[in-house]
Amino acid sequence: xxxxxxxxxxxxxxxxxxxxKTVAAARYEYLMQVRRPAVWVVVLGxxxxxxxxxxxxxxxxxxxxxxxxxxxxxxxxxxxPIGVGAVLADRVRREARLELNDLLTSxxxxxxxxxxxxxxxxxxxxITPVAVAWAGLLGYLTAQHGAGVIPVGLAxxxxxxxxxxxxxxxxxxxxPYLTGPVLYRIGLFxxxxxxxxxxxxxxxxxxAGTPFEANGxxxxxxxxxxxxxxxxxxxxxPTGGEAVLSIAFLLLMALAALVITQLVLTRRSPx
Amino acid sequence: xxxxxxxxxxxxxxxxxxAPPVTxxxxxxxxxxxxxxxxxxxxxxxxxxxxxxAVLAGVAPLGTAVAACSVVGRDSGAELVMxxxxxxxxxxxxxxxxxxxxxxxxxxxAVVFRALNAWPMGQGTGGYxxxxxxxMLWLVALAMLTAIALRSPAAASGLIGGLWLAQDLMGPAxxxxxxxxxxxxxxxxxAKVPAHQWTVxxxxxxxxxxxxxxxxxLLLGRPERFVGSDAV
Numbered sequence: 001x002x003x004x005x006x007x008x009x010x011x012x013x014x015x016x017x018x019x020x021k022t023v024a025a026a027r028y029e030y031l032m033q034v035r036r037p038a039v040w041v042v043v044l045g046x047x048x049x050x051x052x053x054x055x056x057x058x059x060x061x062x063x064x065x066x067x068x069x070x071x072x073x074x075x076x077x078x079x080x081p082i083g084v085g086a087v088l089a090d091r092v093r094r095e096a097r098l099e100l101n102d103l104l105t106s107x108x109x110x111x112x113x114x115x116x117x118x119x120x121x122x123x124x125x126x127i128t129p130v131a132v133a134w135a136g137l138l139g140y141l142t143a144q145h146g147a148g149v150i151p152v153g154l155a156x157x158x159x160x161x162x163x164x165x166x167x168x169x170x171x172x173x174x175x176p177y178l179t180g181p182v183l184y185r186i187g188l189f190x191x192x193x194x195x196x197x198x199x200x201x202x203x204x205x206x207x208a209g210t211p212f213e214a215n216g217x218x219x220x221x222x223x224x225x226x227x228x229x230x231x232x233x234x235x236x237x238p239t240g241g242e243a244v245l246s247i248a249f250l251l252l253m254a255l256a257a258l259v260i261t262q263l264v265l266t267r268r269s270p271x
Numbered sequence: 272x273x274x275x276x277x278x279x280x281x282x283x284x285x286x287x288x289x290a291p292p293v294t295x296x297x298x299x300x301x302x303x304x305x306x307x308x309x310x311x312x313x314x315x316x317x318x319x320x321x322x323x324x325a326v327l328a329g330v331a332p333l334g335t336a337v338a339a340c341s342v343v344g345r346d347s348g349a350e351l352v353m354x355x356x357x358x359x360x361x362x363x364x365x366x367x368x369x370x371x372x373x374x375x376x377x378x379x380x381a382v383v384f385r386a387l388n389a390w391p392m393g394q395g396t397g398g399y400x401x402x403x404x405x406x407m408l409w410l411v412a413l414a415m416l417t418a419i420a421l422r423s424p425a426a427a428s429g430l431i432g433g434l435w436l437a438q439d440l441m442g443p444a445x446x447x448x449x450x451x452x453x454x455x456x457x458x459x460x461x462a463k464v465p466a467h468q469w470t471v472x473x474x475x476x477x478x479x480x481x482x483x484x485x486x487x488x489l490l491l492g493r494p495e496r497f498v499g500s501d502a503v
Contacts, residue, residue: 038426046433053441078440079433086429181425182341183294186334189432197440203318 021109025117033125042083043129050079065152070226073160077215081168084126085188088172089181091122111265123169160216163250167214170254174261199230209234211246218246287365291338295373298334302326303380310387323384324391324460327403333435335373336410339366340418340427349497358494370411377403391460402459405476412483419490
């Protein structure tokens with residue numbers, strides 16, 4: 001009791017600014033999510049499944065660092081985003097399921113910091129296994145090809161893997177408010193397959209092979225000379241501007257999803 | 272069926288919520304609407320056959336499996352349920368509430384597709400069931416087993432979705448391997464499959480499914496694993 005009475009400074013979340021509240025929420029969301037065994041099992045399992053299966057490009061014959069790293073990134077991003085989305089989707093209604101909404105609404109944190117904290121914290125936690133696996137791969141490639149692989153690998157992670165993952169994270173912490181996690185997961189699997197894997201040869205309208213796909217094919221092809229699957233089928237040789245457009249599209253869509261969700265939740269909130 | 276069974280089914284449906292059965296139905300019905308729409312707009316025969324095969328062997332089984340495994344871990348007071356009944360029976364009944372309607376609608380899809388002449392190449396009358404039922408049983412059983420073993424429908428959904436996508440992406444490599452070929456989900460819609468390979472595959476998929484159901488049942492012999500845990 002004495003300790004409580006002596007306390008002069010309120011917790012950061014009580015009087016801190018928007019950013020301080022968001023950081024606090026993100027920290028808790030990160031720690032909750034990164035400790036879930038499911039996150040590690042699913043994300044590493046899918047990366048392992050893809051890497052254990054026959055690869056579309058013979059990576060053993062590639063000596064150029066850029067191409068090598070880009071084609072490995074292409075393998076990483078083939079399956080793991082659906083794992084990232086699947087294990088994030090149930091975070092959205094967690095508070096409601098545990099009947100904590102009233103309690104959280106009574107705190108001064110607000111809807112915005114909670115939503116952005118969830119996106120940043122839980123999203124970063126779910127991407128953590130991808131980063132760990134990527135670091136492991138870079139260690140392996142460094143042993144084989146020298147330390148020159150490391151800066152290329154870091155750049156490839158930032159521009160090939162990360163934008164698509166951020167896009168999936170934003171969708172996974174917003175869309176399930178509307179659909180629920182079960183329907184969202186099926187929709188995500190369908191979208192990832194249709195939007196990134198079903199090339200133009202199938203005669204179905206799809207973003208695959210355009211700058212609006214989410215698998216980083218454009219940055220990979222333009223900046224790292226990675227293999228172009230669907231863009232080549234469309235007869236497209238991507239330019240630097242299209243690669244920038246591809247990344248910007250994913251990040252802006254992620255931003256839009258979060259901003260719209262925040263507006264809707266704020267309007268619905270009783271406080 | 273007597274009134275107590277109906278009451279029990281209604282109770283379990285209330286516990287799992289309307290979302291899982293509706294989601295399973297949405298996957299198979301949505302696919303059917305797509306194929307019927309393609310037929311109505313005069314899509315080519317080749318694309319129609321492809322789409323019908325994708326709905327029956329791909330979308331409907333995956334949607335049903337993801338929806339079915341979401342019934343795991345729904346009891347906030349699991350210990351109370353366990354004191355009154357066998358938890359294994361409860362969970363399988365709930366999964367059945369998701370799977371049975373979806374399977375019946377998928378069978379109806381197959382009948383409609385055949386009538387529209389949108390039919391996977393080389394499939395006879397047996398295809399009404401054999402195109403979709405073996406992969407559906409395989410996916411549902413493995414999804415349930417994973418969800419029960421890890422106590423996480425999220426993990427089961429992610430892994431099963433990844434496995435499904437990997438099988439589709441790496442079809443030729445899987446079909447070249449004798450062991451993996453027997454577990455290939457899309458053999459019912461693959462072109463130019465030798466008859467003996469097709470037969471082995473259609474038997475092996477449900478066989479593995481049954482083994483997975485038995486394993487899930489054995490794991491549910493220790494239902495206390497579900498007591499007091501948030502989704503992991």
